[in-house]
Amino acid sequence: MMEFINFYLIPGITLGSIYALGAVGVSMIFGILRFAHFAHGDLMTTGAYIALMLVWVLGVSPLVAMPIAMAGTAIVALLLDRLFYRPLRELPTIYTVIASFGVALILRSLIQVLWGTEAHVYSPGFQKPLIFFDSLRIASRHIQIISTTLAIAVALHFFLKHSRLGRSMRAVSDDPELARIAGIRTERVIAFTWITGACLAAMAGIFVGLDTDVHTNLGWNMLLPMFAAALLGGIGKPMGAIAGGLIIGIAEELVSYPVLGVSLLSPSYKSAVAFIIMLVLLIFRPQGLFKGRLLQ
Amino acid sequence: MTADGLFFYFVAFMTMGGIYAILCLALNMQWGFGGLFNAGIAGFYAVGAYTGAILTSARSASHVGGFDLPIVVGLIVAGILSGLVGWAIARICVRLKADYLAMASIGIAEIIRLIVVNEEWLTNGSLGIAGIPRPLEKLFNGREAELVFVVFVWILVAVTYLVAQRLRVSPWGRVMRAIRDNDVAAASIGKDIQRFQTETFIVGAVFMGIAGALSAHYFKFFSPDATEPLLVTFLTWVMLIAGGSGNNRGAIAGALIIWAIWSLTEMLTNQLPTEWATRSAYIRMLLIGLFLQFVLQRFRSGLVPEKPPELRPR
Amino acid sequence: MNTPVLVIENLTAGYGTTAIVHDVNVTLQEREIAVIVGPNGAGKSTLLKAVFGLNNCFSGDILYRGSSILKTGTANLVPMGISAVPQSGNVFPSLSVTENLEIGTYARAPKNKAHTMARILSLFPDLKDKLKQDAGELSGGQRQMLAIARALMSEPQLLLLDEPTAGLSPAFLEIIFDLILEIRSTGLSILMVEQNARQALRIADTGYVLVNGENAYTGSGTELLANDEVRRSFLGGQARLKSKQSDSDSP
Ligand SMILES: Nc1ncnc2c1ncn2[C@@H]1O[C@H](COP(=O)(O)OP(=O)(O)OP(=O)(O)O)[C@@H](O)[C@H]1O
Ligand SMILES: [Mg+2]
Numbered sequence: 001m002m003e004f005i006n007f008y009l010i011p012g013i014t015l016g017s018i019y020a021l022g023a024v025g026v027s028m029i030f031g032i033l034r035f036a037h038f039a040h041g042d043l044m045t046t047g048a049y050i051a052l053m054l055v056w057v058l059g060v061s062p063l064v065a066m067p068i069a070m071a072g073t074a075i076v077a078l079l080l081d082r083l084f085y086r087p088l089r090e091l092p093t094i095y096t097v098i099a100s101f102g103v104a105l106i107l108r109s110l111i112q113v114l115w116g117t118e119a120h121v122y123s124p125g126f127q128k129p130l131i132f133f134d135s136l137r138i139a140s141r142h143i144q145i146i147s148t149t150l151a152i153a154v155a156l157h158f159f160l161k162h163s164r165l166g167r168s169m170r171a172v173s174d175d176p177e178l179a180r181i182a183g184i185r186t187e188r189v190i191a192f193t194w195i196t197g198a199c200l201a202a203m204a205g206i207f208v209g210l211d212t213d214v215h216t217n218l219g220w221n222m223l224l225p226m227f228a229a230a231l232l233g234g235i236g237k238p239m240g241a242i243a244g245g246l247i248i249g250i251a252e253e254l255v256s257y258p259v260l261g262v263s264l265l266s267p268s269y270k271s272a273v274a275f276i277i278m279l280v281l282l283i284f285r286p287q288g289l290f291k292g293r294l295l296q
Numbered sequence: 297m298t299a300d301g302l303f304f305y306f307v308a309f310m311t312m313g314g315i316y317a318i319l320c321l322a323l324n325m326q327w328g329f330g331g332l333f334n335a336g337i338a339g340f341y342a343v344g345a346y347t348g349a350i351l352t353s354a355r356s357a358s359h360v361g362g363f364d365l366p367i368v369v370g371l372i373v374a375g376i377l378s379g380l381v382g383w384a385i386a387r388i389c390v391r392l393k394a395d396y397l398a399m400a401s402i403g404i405a406e407i408i409r410l411i412v413v414n415e416e417w418l419t420n421g422s423l424g425i426a427g428i429p430r431p432l433e434k435l436f437n438g439r440e441a442e443l444v445f446v447v448f449v450w451i452l453v454a455v456t457y458l459v460a461q462r463l464r465v466s467p468w469g470r471v472m473r474a475i476r477d478n479d480v481a482a483a484s485i486g487k488d489i490q491r492f493q494t495e496t497f498i499v500g501a502v503f504m505g506i507a508g509a510l511s512a513h514y515f516k517f518f519s520p521d522a523t524e525p526l527l528v529t530f531l532t533w534v535m536l537i538a539g540g541s542g543n544n545r546g547a548i549a550g551a552l553i554i555w556a557i558w559s560l561t562e563m564l565t566n567q568l569p570t571e572w573a574t575r576s577a578y579i580r581m582l583l584i585g586l587f588l589q590f591v592l593q594r595f596r597s598g599l600v601p602e603k604p605p606e607l608r609p610r
Numbered sequence: 611m612n613t614p615v616l617v618i619e620n621l622t623a624g625y626g627t628t629a630i631v632h633d634v635n636v637t638l639q640e641r642e643i644a645v646i647v648g649p650n651g652a653g654k655s656t657l658l659k660a661v662f663g664l665n666n667c668f669s670g671d672i673l674y675r676g677s678s679i680l681k682t683g684t685a686n687l688v689p690m691g692i693s694a695v696p697q698s699g700n701v702f703p704s705l706s707v708t709e710n711l712e713i714g715t716y717a718r719a720p721k722n723k724a725h726t727m728a729r730i731l732s733l734f735p736d737l738k739d740k741l742k743q744d745a746g747e748l749s750g751g752q753r754q755m756l757a758i759a760r761a762l763m764s765e766p767q768l769l770l771l772d773e774p775t776a777g778l779s780p781a782f783l784e785i786i787f788d789l790i791l792e793i794r795s796t797g798l799s800i801l802m803v804e805q806n807a808r809q810a811l812r813i814a815d816t817g818y819v820l821v822n823g824e825n826a827y828t829g830s831g832t833e834l835l836a837n838d839e840v841r842r843s844f845l846g847g848q849a850r851l852k853s854k855q856s857d858s859d860s861p
Contacts, residue, residue, distance in 0.1 A: 183717025
């Protein structure tokens, strides 16, 4: 039982938290700008590398570097929108999807040019896990990741429900034309969507780096589970995306837990879980688990 | 380089260029005519390549088969299997907004990559499959074989072109091209359109599989490295958008031109000292990414444009 | 005479490069109700959308209190005191009723929000006990009311309504028309498009019959109601109204 919790459940929640942070942005961008943002994973990578640079240059811990990396990633996202997405805004959104596919490549190769392709760690050395009740072992980085995500989820909930900007975002996500008719400045809402999405992506990227290592494919590899999480939670429902991320993260770890000596899937097929969940959703419930919408 | 060397460099160029032309025509069926975004070209390509490799290579201890079958059989089965994967994914996704298919197709490519890497009994994992034959190998050798192969590839380019052309001039093709530029109208026409979209997606997938098999025969050795999404999926997209989506001749021209730029810049950067050579590979990708953005914004209708009337906004 | 609130002057407008309405003229005076009627597809919604900057205008002009709003941009119209209720999709379905109303105040805040909210809810008592519900769960009539209420939350001076009674039962219809009169009495000017032409023209100060994107008839509401040709072509076949009006109107 403790083995299950220590080696499957807690890593699952950790991974799920990372997916959740990324999926919030994917879901908001899909809801408000109406396109699947293929460069979102690479925004995560961008955040992770900006933090890496700060760790190297200033010698600070990655958690201290995080706010600056988030700000940097937000600026990158706003620039990307200005340069590559906004010029295509009036066209069918699929053109923007293609553009974002290209942006993913641009970000990744830029990172490869600047930092090379080897993997790096923020701080070398083994961290001893904390031990509770004799047998519950949690690495402190897992506690940091999970508790930060929890705090973000609560903050996001209040922001969306009660702030003016949060409500405007939900309104634009519901119906962009009506939002304009009601006098909402959609460009401002879009800018804010990028800022939020990019900050959370940077956070997620840094968490991946804390948990494993920083490498140039870090974010691209997470794109599929993040899409699946956003679909699971219902497009345009950031809180749903958080739940979706957790479900997929936990499911990916649990499928390899041996029940009576056999596990459902070999660990090397972990990343197939997200795809299977995505296919099942697309077949039976494309609007997601919660009251999400199906974009046309 | 001697004139002879130059000529065979050109033959090698035309061979890969031809394989890319098939991929590009196939993508044009899916996107140019069907308006379907396929971000998993590498997956279909891999299915075709491994099918061809396993069916036509000689018996081997390191993977299933080989079955030593004729290359034509290998190509046909490669197309069929790849088409089946395309059918499954299209069935699920065509009724949804194109973005959903885009997400699912990324997944398909990922799953196929996982299978290829992990199921060693089937594909010999990351070590890859060796000893894949080329057509008429016994009759010709050395440089003549290269010439035979390039002719073989371009015969298949011609076949793909004819099929694509038929799709384009069919009444469906015309409607579809109109619809590609206006999602909303498509929704109201409904079920028949979805059938046509499914068909274009499957036919496109078939030819992507065939292109995969062809490249396996050309390389004679195929490993997961050759299905790098960047080199397959991304480059094909850039080729199609640059060439002019919806237009088959544009698709072929785009494939050749982008492949020429890609190969020439590779030749140039290979002259650099090693440390710079690796780095410049990324600079080339960066430039291709920027080039795509440029084409999308300024040159969307491609080399062979189908120009819609200008909008006159207030 | 004072400057009219709204003047649409020889306007040609449409979607993309296609013009749908041609050379249309409409004038709305302070505290008046102007009604646009016409067959389906005549371009009524297109005209209203043009005023709100939602499509392309090719020639002509639109003046709000004497100055052109052709280039103002949709989001800037609400702060100027213009509110619109589109024909369909006019509430935010995943937002609660309260949130929908709140959204109405973001672009142009009323002096006393609580006071405005209370006043508007007294106009729409049906909404009072639904405040926490998602707008997507409301009935058609309730949605229509919420949409109008949202538009009023910014205390506008000009209200544009596109078929506020679409799909409503005759009982509801009366309620909405009464409401519109009441709203006008608080000092607003109203430009509305209506399918229920007969009733709408009764409350109209000016009426416009739009056919194939062109002005076909223009006059006061009573003039149009009395015009034989208008009656024959545009007021005849309204099944919905027949039961109620047949005795007084049949020859
Ligand atoms: N978004 C659009 N793009 C292109 N054409 C449109 C669009 N909306 C409407 N049209 C066309 O404009 C014409 C007029 O439509 P409009 O909605 O203005 O009519 P209407 O008078 O409001 O009709 P109804 O009484 O049915 O609401 C129609 O022929 C319609 O097909
Ligand atoms: Mg209308």
